[in-house]
Amino acid sequence: MLVALIVLTTLVPPGAPYRDARVLDVALVGVSAVCLIWRQVRPLTVIFATSAMLVLSSAIGFPPSFMQWPAWISLFTCYSLLGLRPRTLAALAAGSAVGGYILLDRSTAGPQELVWVTACFLAATVGGDTARTRRTAAEAALRRAAIEARERALDAERIVAQERRLLAGELHDALGHAVNVMVMQAGVARRVFDDNPQFAREALGHIETVGRGALDELDHMLQILHPVSDGADVLLADSATPDLTDLTDLAGQVRAAGRELELELNLGDIEVSARGARTLHRVVQEAVTNALRHTSSGPIRVGLSQEGTDVRLEIINDQRGHAAPATGRGLINMRERVLLEGGRFQAGPVDDSFRVLAVIPARADLP
Template identity: 55%
Template structure:
């Protein structure tokens, strides 16, 4: 059975067993010890049965709240009609009314419970053998208000506690999800750094090794020179790997991460691989993160040019106009296809996006171009 307050009961709760048992014993003792006196009947077996039945009905107060309040109200009326005092038989009625208001939030069922309690009060007024005074009526009214208002307060307090628990669970899940997103972002950043930093060096080394192998017999001096370049690139790759590992250490010194002046070294490596490289850089103002983004994007663009073409000039232009920095890397040639999205292109776009800029890549007049626009100040 589903209740509005969030309870689901199919059998009496342990607390209700204790409540019904204690109330049954206490009511029986009170009925026997408290002499009602005229005009009420003395406590006897039928009176004890009525009191016991009303108390035991509370076993099911959370399973069948409305039937229970109706039953205990009817027993109270029967008790009065039989001539017994209302001393103890009223207790289950107020508890049952309180239960209905603490479990149900909708007013139709609350109204049914209140009407059952009201009929019990009316039966008491009509059938009670004594004279019902104004003081007694005020006491009954107070008990009625305490039962209904107290039940509503208990429901509100329980709903507030449930909402607070739900918020805590939701916040905990959100923290876990945020941690997972951060971890995925860090993994993606690490993969991008590995791809950009080491991919360039390995590609140039492979190209120089291939050229040196082909011409070694005819031009050993060039072959030796290629081996020297490969050694230099290998050392540079190790330095890049060391830089990357230090990026992962929050306490590491990051002052030697790639900057704009390193573009000249990048161009020299591409020239050593046998390609013509034209580097044109003006005075630009970029934060350290923007300078690293420009370097990595240029590095990836040059690497792609070396990987996919074996001839043609590579032109690198870096200029600043107002508060915008423009980077253009052009691989001169003909009949370039549209780029296929891969890790390199994704990394370049992400680096530009993180700096608040835009990146375009594709065939242009006279070759294949990568165009990046970055703001001077990172947003």
């Protein structure tokens, strides 16, 4: 633009009543055009400078035909970048330049010139404001897109974290219980091996059965974490999805380990979803495992019943002579499982016993 303005100023004669271009005129055009380099950084300063040079060129008798363009471009920049107050100052600067041009120009401004000036003023202000609006909208859209992308990333992280917690809970509850029962049965078999080899053989058989079940649980978990090669989703098979009827087998494993477990079940009156049944089974499994781990004697009582629209599960074991278990991964897993079902969970000492209480909604209509 600088080169074009200087060439036009030098080669195109202005005609009467203006004088021919001189070095000062070319310098004014050049400086006005060079000022546009800083129009993005200091737009107000540039509009004042280009407007002042437009008035000065009119005062020395140089036509405004070339000098006006830097001023209009500066005005456009102010309206595209600045707020209301700076834009008002820029409009005043441009208006003052127009007024100075009309007063000092050697030619009388007619209707055609006034229409041209008005059109240029409107083009600079309205066009700049439109550009500012579009840029603001584009920036807002980019910010919204960035916020949505962050929210999607956070949602994905939360889902992954929740899945990891659920899988960790499954491994802890299923394998932890199995290993604990195996250790107890192995200890019983070792102690009675000489005096009661038949009971020891039965205990070893229980260890084998529980161990195979634990391996099945682990295999199903690994299939979930690493699906088969054909890409099909791997779901827990029926054998890996415990329900309330499996509590009898669990009681048998505990009794084989030398501990008394009393079951009070009213399965015929209980209406609960498959997921709810799985939750209740895991709570019983973990609570019994804790009882076996933290106490060496005394009965363990498991009661399950439906009370209105809720299913109530209570596990109590004799705690006399033993410290109450600390809040660990097992109690946390049980609490999270029950809360995910929309239920209530309590665990703590009651008199001389330790009680685990879980209440979940009965949802027979859900899978």
